[in-house]
Amino acid sequence: MKPIFQRAIPIIEKLEEAGYEAYFVGGAVRDLLIGREIADVDIATSATPIEMKAIFSKTVDVGIEHGTILILHKGEAYEVTTYRAESTYSDFRRPDEVRFIRHLKEDLQRRDFTMNSIAMDKSGELIDPFAGRESIKNREIKTVGSSEERFNEDALRMMRALRFKSQLGFALEEGTYYALKKKAHLLQHVAVERKLVEFNKLLQGDYRVDALTLLQDSNLHRHLPMLSQKEKALSQLVTYPLQSLSLPEIWVLLLKVFQFSEHEAKLGLKGWKMSSKDMKEILNLYQWFQKRLSKPFQATTIYHSGLTVAVSAEKLHQVYNHERVEYPDHLVEMYNKLAITSRKQLAVNGNDIINWSQQSAGPWLKEWLAKIEEAIILGELQNNKEEIREWLFQWNQK
Numbered sequence: 344m345k346p347i348f349q350r351a352i353p354i355i356e357k358l359e360e361a362g363y364e365a366y367f368v369g370g371a372v373r374d375l376l377i378g379r380e381i382a383d384v385d386i387a388t389s390a391t392p393i394e395m396k397a398i399f400s401k402t403v404d405v406g407i408e409h410g411t412i413l414i415l416h417k418g419e420a421y422e423v424t425t426y427r428a429e430s431t432y433s434d435f436r437r438p439d440e441v442r443f444i445r446h447l448k449e450d451l452q453r454r455d456f457t458m459n460s461i462a463m464d465k466s467g468e469l470i471d472p473f474a475g476r477e478s479i480k481n482r483e484i485k486t487v488g489s490s491e492e493r494f495n496e497d498a499l500r501m502m503r504a505l506r507f508k509s510q511l512g513f514a515l516e517e518g519t520y521y522a523l524k525k526k527a528h529l530l531q532h533v534a535v536e537r538k539l540v541e542f543n544k545l546l547q548g549d550y551r552v553d554a555l556t557l558l559q560d561s562n563l564h565r566h567l568p569m570l571s572q573k574e575k576a577l578s579q580l581v582t583y584p585l586q587s588l589s590l591p592e593i594w595v596l597l598l599k600v601f602q603f604s605e606h607e608a609k610l611g612l613k614g615w616k617m618s619s620k621d622m623k624e625i626l627n628l629y630q631w632f633q634k635r636l637s638k639p640f641q642a643t644t645i646y647h648s649g650l651t652v653a654v655s656a657e658k659l660h661q662v663y664n665h666e667r668v669e670y671p672d673h674l675v676e677m678y679n680k681l682a683i684t685s686r687k688q689l690a691v692n693g694n695d696i697i698n699w700s701q702q703s704a705g706p707w708l709k710e711w712l713a714k715i716e717e718a719i720i721l722g723e724l725q726n727n728k729e730e731i732r733e734w735l736f737q738w739n740q741k
């Protein structure tokens with residue numbers, strides 16, 4: 344058994360010793376069978392959160408009303424969830440609607456896809472009542488039982504289907520796809536934050552082009568912020584070599600193919616309820632990419648954008664123009680040649696200039712500093728206090 348599972352066995356054993364059942368479930372078991380990297384292991388148990396808390400000393404309440412607690416064990420945190428009858432995956436289910444159960448099979452039956460409904464005991468034995476292994480072998484994404492019921496329980500699962508398509512390249516089983524098309528409209532009721540998590544994963548998967556095509560064919564895009572009525576632009580997006588772009592870069596390309604102004608871009612990202620940090624990063628890169636489209640980077644532009652943003656904007660420029668994507672070494676060279684890379688490195692500060700000019704501070708000061716900065720970046724002036732003073736003096740005489 345892989346070490347990541349082995350390390351969690353003591354948790355399963357402790358639950359069993361107390362008379363409960365406990366199994367590995369969900370994404371970790373699926374990824375083990377597919378041969379993908381496993382990020383974290385989840386455990387399902389017949390014990391309720393209160394019963395678990397009586398057994399383990401170090402726990403964190405993360406979703407106790409949904410039956411989930413974190414158990415801390417040897418520096419790692421494990422999500423342990425009580426078997427559930429109804430799907431409690433949706434945000435909209437009230438805690439008092441959650442019904443815990445004592446049978447593993449019933450829990451597995453309420454999970455989204457057959458590949459995600461395989462349990463594994465501590466010896467590595469698989470419990471696979473819904474033929475998840477067969478789906479994995481056939482490379483198909485298939486709901487457990489009635490697709491419509493599974494999507495009614497949580498409409499986000501339709502986005503998850505496409506996200507798995509993007510990550511794994513599996514095909515959507517016919518009935519699952521049919522139900523997805525039929526139930527696409529239910530996605531409008533799902534919290535946008537949850538949709539964003541799945542959409543970001545979708546954008547990063549190796550098979551994103553297929554997933555984005557399916558997103559449109561199924562009409563799911565109509566119930567996502569920004570994407571409704573953007574069929575043409577979405578079809579254009581998939582023609583670009585997205586694999587060479589990072590997630591923020593893909594977002595920028597998306598804004599570009601949508602032909603968004605900066606204001607529209609801001610509103611669009613707000614619609615996704617993106618964190619302000621992510622939004623700022625994307626909007627800043629969008630601005631520099633637009634500038635790059637009209638003019639190549641030069642010393643002054645790269646000074647203001649910074650190297651990382653310049654490299655991203657250059658990559659986007661290559662992708663957008665369907666050029667071969669190559670690391671822009673010339674920008675690194677250009678950046679390394681800059682005499683200064685930030686205003687902090689200027690040999691003078693505002694006080695020096697006030698003293699020399701014998702004027703009181705005002706908006707002019709900022710202008711002067713900017714002029715000094717530019718002259719130094721362009722190599723017209725040395726970053727040396729005496730030289731700057733001399734240069735200012737001469738400039739003032741003009």
Ligand SMILES: Nc1ccn([C@@H]2O[C@H](COP(=O)(O)OP(=O)(O)OP(=O)(O)O)[C@@H](O)[C@H]2O)c(=O)n1
Nearest residue numbers: 369370371432453454455456459460497499500
């Ligand atoms: N809407 C949802 C979300 C999750 N699940 C179930 O809960 C498990 C864990 O969900 P999550 O951690 O969100 O996703 P993973 O499938 O583990 O995928 P990944 O770790 O790659 O995100 C899934 O495997 C699935 O069995 C579900 O049935 N319906």
